[in-house]
Amino acid sequence: MTHNFCAGPSILDKSVLNKIAQAYSDYNNTGLALVETSHRTDTFMEIIEGAQQLLKELLQLPEHYEVLFLTGGASSQFYMVPMNVLNENQTAAYINTGTWAQKAIKEAQLFGNTKTIASSEEAKFTYIPKELPTTDGFRYLHLTTNNTIYGTQYRSGYPQVNCPLVADMSSDILSEPRDMTQFDLIYAGAQKNLGPVGSTIVIINKALLGQVDRKIPTMLNYQTHINRGSVFNTPPVMSIYGCYENLKWIKEQGLDNIRDRNKAKAELFYNTVDKLSCFYTTVAKEDRSVMNATFHIKEEAASQAFEELCKEAAIVGIKGHRSVGGFRASMYNALKLESVEALAEVMNQIEAKFG
Amino acid sequence: MTHNFCAGPSILDKSVLNKIAQAYSDYNNTGLALVETSHRTDTFMEIIEGAQQLLKELLQLPEHYEVLFLTGGASSQFYMVPMNVLNENQTAAYINTGTWAQKAIKEAQLFGNTKTIASSEEAKFTYIPKELPTTDGFRYLHLTTNNTIYGTQYRSGYPQVNCPLVADMSSDILSEPRDMTQFDLIYAGAQKNLGPVGSTIVIINKALLGQVDRKIPTMLNYQTHINRGSVFNTPPVMSIYGCYENLKWIKEQGLDNIRDRNKAKAELFYNTVDKLSCFYTTVAKEDRSVMNATFHIKEEAASQAFEELCKEAAIVGIKGHRSVGGFRASMYNALKLESVEALAEVMNQIEAKFG
Structure with missing residues (x-):
């Protein structure tokens, strides 16, 4: 998948x-x-x-x-x-x-x-x-x-x-x-x-x-x-x-369920970023987007390893906009929680190696 | 079809x-x-x-x-x-x-x-x-x-x-x-x-x-x-x-073949119109479109019968533009000669009944 x-x-x-x-x-x-x-x-x-x-x-x-x-x-x-x-x-x-x-x-x-x-x-x-x-x-x-x-x-x-x-x-x-x-x-x-x-x-x-x-x-x-x-x-x-x-x-x-699911995906993602030392986001906590989470990786080596692991895990479209660099996880309505879990899993693997 | x-x-x-x-x-x-x-x-x-x-x-x-x-x-x-x-x-x-x-x-x-x-x-x-x-x-x-x-x-x-x-x-x-x-x-x-x-x-x-x-x-x-x-x-x-x-x-x-096929379809259609007394087109002969042939039916009863026969023959989209009325056969590249043959067949049936 x-x-x-x-x-x-x-x-x-x-x-x-x-x-x-x-x-x-x-x-x-x-x-x-x-x-x-x-x-x-x-x-x-x-x-x-x-x-x-x-x-x-x-x-x-x-x-x-x-x-x-x-x-x-x-x-x-x-x-x-x-x-x-x-x-x-x-x-x-x-x-x-x-x-x-x-x-x-x-x-x-x-x-x-x-x-x-x-x-x-x-x-x-x-x-x-x-x-x-x-x-x-x-x-x-x-x-x-x-x-x-x-x-x-x-x-x-x-x-x-x-x-x-x-x-x-x-x-x-x-x-x-x-x-x-x-x-x-x-x-x-x-x-x-x-x-x-x-x-x-x-x-x-x-x-x-x-x-x-x-x-x-x-x-x-x-x-x-x-x-x-x-x-x-x-x-x-x-x-x-x-x-x-x-x-x-x-x-x-149901739009209520969609909101709840979007919130759950965003929470999982941002909690992962906040907990791991290799990753960070520069966005003010109260303004973090539920749809598009931008983030960075501190070390270049970790960054390269992250891209490779994403590829292996069939995670696509994760690069940041060309004008700002870094990474971006867009988590629109149709994205399933398991996709964010897969991403979090890769992030945890990076942390284990570079954190 | x-x-x-x-x-x-x-x-x-x-x-x-x-x-x-x-x-x-x-x-x-x-x-x-x-x-x-x-x-x-x-x-x-x-x-x-x-x-x-x-x-x-x-x-x-x-x-x-x-x-x-x-x-x-x-x-x-x-x-x-x-x-x-x-x-x-x-x-x-x-x-x-x-x-x-x-x-x-x-x-x-x-x-x-x-x-x-x-x-x-x-x-x-x-x-x-x-x-x-x-x-x-x-x-x-x-x-x-x-x-x-x-x-x-x-x-x-x-x-x-x-x-x-x-x-x-x-x-x-x-x-x-x-x-x-x-x-x-x-x-x-x-x-x-x-x-x-x-x-x-x-x-x-x-x-x-x-x-x-x-x-x-x-x-x-x-x-x-x-x-x-x-x-x-x-x-x-x-x-x-x-x-x-x-x-x-x-x-x-091949664009040459497409031209030839479009010409063959248009010829079949216009020859049919010209030959049948129930049908006519007001378009000057030298300016007749190979893509969109507009035409009319002289009698109202024949017109109704034509629409019914078209329906039976699975001929669709044959009505003229709402601003001018009548009928229109659009014969774009992907339309096969056999579709124009089917239309000509229906036109001949109308002629047999009303001509």
């Missing part, structure tokens, strides 16, 4: 993968593979509407939220959010918790003013800044709920704000029950806990829209996709189908 | 579908499904680079062309082309051959001036306008090589122009050998002859870029994706893999 710690595209449950594979032959006795089927058919409309409904149900979204299936990844939302929401003379506040937040700030600057009201850059993004100045007067505050590269995550609630709250939830949406009504706009690339790579989910409080002066290209206007139920043009059919199947899997598991 | 005449997403060869399905379990003995694999791995880099190389080979593209795998469909290229190429004080020429051309014109108007230098709108888009005024002084001329909705296609070459030529080739790229060096920018949604829905191919003569004044969001700048080989952010991994497998299939078949 391979233990898949990839940061994304990442692990999905086997049952979900089998469903998608099956849809490439005969889908639901239609005589066609789903990928060969028009997106205007009842067959596909049931899938996309089902996926939207189920996501609303799992996230307990009130009626005034819309769920969109778009493309282009979270990277496209970095500019689509300000393009749709921020006027040229307005200011959007950002919390800088690392690479993805910085990219979001850079794109917003093309459309209006931005102000970074909190940052952990001075400490190499090893914590989540919690003290914020007032958010009065900002068009919105943008934050990244989980920082895949640095291994930090909001673990004890989100800031209380006096402006709309926008969140990049790419790497921790649906990892636990969460009050989504705190947020006015949420976006996430599908390829972690939502489903297979290829679509991007945007959840919007409709009240946020219709207030910018600029002309927006049709495909980049959220309203286009709201009006047409995300099928204005050909959507990423197979990714949306995979999301639907994965959402059904999440529902079967 | 189901006969799939869907206009898109559309038929792919079974061998290609089987390859993609297989990649959802263990890909190439990596122990992981491809969809669970990071796009930064050698595994995926071989796929995307392989697909780019193979597309260049099949289309015989010289070195100064770049091949990009993006998302958002051709609908996103309607604005990305002018955003990247057309300055505010410049004018782009368009040929209006129907819905998709009109949508492209609408988006270009957000970025600069447009001039429709030829149109078949007065004849409900039943032909391709061939007489053009001079194209001196335009930033580019944009045309749609095949019009999926109206069933028209450039069959006897493209206009000679004095400016760069831009083409939406969504529904007929790779349907025949074609001199691509006539064009400076070509775009196409993948979901017809290129591969499975979920990616969008852009082919650019690099000389066209770097000449606009506006600031372009990072993700919308062609140069971003050229610089990063289409993996600036997480690309649509599975659609790209499917394209690669489909391109390999095209290479095995």
